[in-house]
Amino acid sequence: MKRIQYHQYGGPEVMRLEDFEPARPGSGEVLVRVRAAAANPMDSGIRSGAMKMVTGRRFPRGLGHDFAGVVEAVGQGVTRLAVGDEVLGGASIKASGAFAEMVLAAEKGVVKKPANLSFEEAAAIPTVSLTAFQAVLKKGRLQSGQSVFVNGCLGGVGRAAAQIALAHGAAVGGSCRDTATHVARGLALDPIVVFGFDPRTLSGRFDLVVDTADMLTMDAAKTMLKPGGRIVGIHPTPANIAKSALPGPYNVLIARPITADLEEVARTAGRGDLRVPIARTVPLTEAIKALTELEREGTPKGGKLIITSE
Known part of the structure; x- marks a missing residue:
C-alpha cells in the first residue's frame, strides 16, 4: 500500500x-x-x-x-x-x-x-462539520426559532455552522470578506456584514454568536447578544480556554469524535442540508x-x- x-x-x-x-x-x-x-x-x-x-x-x-x-x-x-x-x-x-x-x-x-x-x-465533511455541529448545538444549545451570527461564515467550519443552524430552524447572519457577500447571500444568510463591521449596528440581535475566525473581541460579541445569549469560539488556545473558564457567556469548543454527532452530521448532508x-x-x-x-x-x-x- x-x-x-x-x-x-x-x-x-x-x-x-x-x-x-x-x-x-x-x-x-x-x-x-x-x-x-x-x-x-x-x-x-x-x-x-x-x-x-x-x-x-x-x-x-x-x-x-x-x-x-x-x-x-x-x-x-x-x-x-x-x-x-x-x-x-x-x-x-x-x-x-x-x-x-x-x-x-x-x-x-x-x-x-x-x-x-x-x-x-x-x-x-468530518472535521469541519463535526466542529460546527458541536459548536452550534452542543456548546451553543441552539433552539429552533433562535438567531445565530457566524463570524467567518464562509470558512470551512463557518459555512457548515451556518447550514446546520439553518437546518435546525434558526435565522442566521454572518460576516465575510467584502468580495464574497454574494456567496453568503446564496446560503440565505441575513444580515451579512463584512469583516471589520461595527457590532453596534447589530446590537442585541442574536441568541448565539459563533466566532469561527477568532477575530471578535468579547465586547463586540456581547454587544450583539440578546439577554441570556451565548458566545462560542472554536479555537482552543490557552487564552480562549482561560476566558472560557470565567463566568460569562463565552465558551470555547474542543471538538471530540462523538459517534452520534458524526451520524447526525452525515444525515444532514444526506438530506442535502449540508454541503462542504x-x-x-x-x-x-x-x-x-x-x-x-x-x-x-x-x-x-x-x-x-x-x-x-x-
Whole structure:
C-alpha cells in the first residue's frame, strides 16, 4: 500500500509518498480502503510538530485525518460497521494516516456514508462539520426559532455552522470578506456584514454568536447578544480556554469524535442540508505538490482539497 508519511517533524519538504504495511484492526478498530481524503489546516500543524506532546516521536508517521472509503476489515468488538460498508470518518490525531490507500481508525470516529454522497463529498465533511455541529448545538444549545451570527461564515467550519443552524430552524447572519457577500447571500444568510463591521449596528440581535475566525473581541460579541445569549469560539488556545473558564457567556469548543454527532452530521448532508464545497481534487500521486501549494500559497481557495486513492 501507498501513503504520504514523514520521518521527522518539519515543513512540507518532509512529506514522502512511500510503501507501508497497514496494521490489522485491533479491538474497536476498522481498516478502511480509502477512496477520498480531505486536507485540513491541522494536518500541516501536526506534521510541523505543533502537537508532538500528543503525537509523540515515533516515525514514520502518516498524514491526514478526514476520509471516505470502504471497510476492508474490522476488529474485535466492532458492531456498527461491517466489511463492505461505505463509510466516512476521521483518523485520530495521534494515528493520522488518511492520505493513503488504507487507513486504520477507531470505529467511534467512522459512520456509514449516505448513499447519495460521492466519496469526495463525504470526505470533505468530518472535521469541519463535526466542529460546527458541536459548536452550534452542543456548546451553543441552539433552539429552533433562535438567531445565530457566524463570524467567518464562509470558512470551512463557518459555512457548515451556518447550514446546520439553518437546518435546525434558526435565522442566521454572518460576516465575510467584502468580495464574497454574494456567496453568503446564496446560503440565505441575513444580515451579512463584512469583516471589520461595527457590532453596534447589530446590537442585541442574536441568541448565539459563533466566532469561527477568532477575530471578535468579547465586547463586540456581547454587544450583539440578546439577554441570556451565548458566545462560542472554536479555537482552543490557552487564552480562549482561560476566558472560557470565567463566568460569562463565552465558551470555547474542543471538538471530540462523538459517534452520534458524526451520524447526525452525515444525515444532514444526506438530506442535502449540508454541503462542504470542493475546490480541487488530485490523485494520491500528485497530493504532495498540492498540499505544499495549499500550505505555502493558500491555494486552492473557496473549498476543500480532496485527495483520491482510486
